[in-house]
Amino acid sequence: MKNKFTLKLSVYLIPVLLTMMIASCKKDHNVKIAEPGKYENGFFVVNEGWFGHGTGTVSFFDYSKGTLTDSIFTKENPGKTLDPATSSLEFGTVYNHKLYLLSKAGGPLVVTDDLSLKEIGRIAAATSNDWRAFVGIDNNTGLVSTGDGIYPLNLQNVTLGGKIGGVDGEVGDLIKAGNYIFALSQSNGVVVLNATTYAVVKTIPGLEVAFARSKDGAIWAAGGTQLVRIDPATLVVQVITVPFTVNGSWGAWHPGSITASTTENAIFLAKNGPYNGGTQVYKYTAANAASFTTPFVTVPTGKEMYGAGLAYNEKLNQLVVSTVKSGYGTNYSVNDLYFYDPSSGAQSKDISYTGYYFPATFVFH
Incomplete structure (x- = not known):
């Protein structure tokens, strides 16, 4: 009896199981994998x-x-x-x-x-x-810096709100960390805003180049003869003396020539002139007391950085540098994109191209 019952049950169950398997396969075929x-x-x-x-x-x-x-x-x-x-x-x-x-x-x-x-x-x-920079705050709001202050931007309909109080004049780079927004002001250096109320909670004068976020989450800026590390939780500032003048770009603003590694606590800072791009990049680490003794990277002879000039590519762990031919006029049509190892400073690639592009900055996903 048991064998007969099992046989009868199998007769009914097998078609049901087959139907379920076919339906499952059909569902699997309907699943679409997102293309790059x-x-x-x-x-x-x-x-x-x-x-x-x-x-x-x-x-x-x-x-x-x-x-x-x-x-x-x-x-x-x-x-x-x-x-x-x-x-x-x-x-x-x-x-x-x-x-x-x-x-x-x-x-x-x-x-x-x-x-x-x-x-x-x-x-x-x-x-x-007269736009400068943008930083996202949440899914609905961002902030935009301009030639005259900072404004909220509605991200859903791309419309501008009223000017934020307490920050006037030209404002450049922006970055958000924890409960604060850091803004680079021509007149006041780094201005720290409460990320919820936008009230000014601190100013750090004398800074002209910003911002970088190091592996440990600290925010970095520079200006004059100082490189500063800002704790994004306590806002405590640590000052590192730089043996050369760190020049900003307020006369013809571009994003700051400073960037940071995500594999080590290292800051890369370009030594730019007051009116032109530099030829040297320095790498600062707290563990290396001689960080500013010699440049980490010197671009090839006859070239100089333009715009921000450098950026760290986290995906490939590379330092990317953009240059033009030194000088003026037609020299600006001679461009190079250099790739460097952020650990050794060795150049790994050079992409040369021509045209009056005037590269301002890099953007990574």
Whole structure:
């Protein structure tokens, strides 16, 4: 009887199990695996553009191809531009999978998808615009620095709110850490804001180049003959003496020529001139008392950094440096993108290209 019962049960169960397996397979076939974004496997170079002759552009360095492709924003957005030609595209950053592009001197603030570069919002160009930098606060709000103070930005509809009190004049780089927002002010150095109320809680004068976030979470800035480490929880400041003058870029602002490693507590700082880019990068670590004795990287003879000039690429653990040919005029059309080992300072690659791009900064996913 037991065998007959088992046989009968099997007759009924097997079709049911087969049906369930087929249905499961069909469901599996309907699962779609997200394809890599067109601009996912690489990083962006934000270019100022040749003032008065054309707008800024966005280039893309492809890791797999080892090539640099220019003007990807206009290629992906036919009919849309970063005009006017008298503006300078100076800043870019990725926040919540969106690329924010900001122009000085009347240009637009543009938001795109960071993988496709398709535009999803903008504040149109206007003579009153004078953008500097952007930092995200949460899913709905960001802050934008300008030639006159800081403003909240609604991230859902890309609209500007009223000016934040307590911070006037030109403001450049921004970074958020914990409960605070750090802003670089031309008149007051580093201004620390409460991240919720935007009230000013501290100022650190004398600083002109910012910001970097080291592996331990500390925030770094520099100016004059000092490099400072700011504890983002207590706001305690540690000052390290630098044996040369750290110059800012307020006369023709660009993002700060300072960056940090994520594999060690190391800060990379460019030694720029007061009116031009430098040729040397120094690497500071607390463990190395001779950090500023000799430069960590010296770019090839006849070249000088332009714009921010350097950035740390966390994905590939590389120090990336952009240069133009030293001098003026047609020299600005001679560009190089150098890649250095952040541990040894050895150069691993050089991408040479021509054109009046005037590279401002790098943007990584």
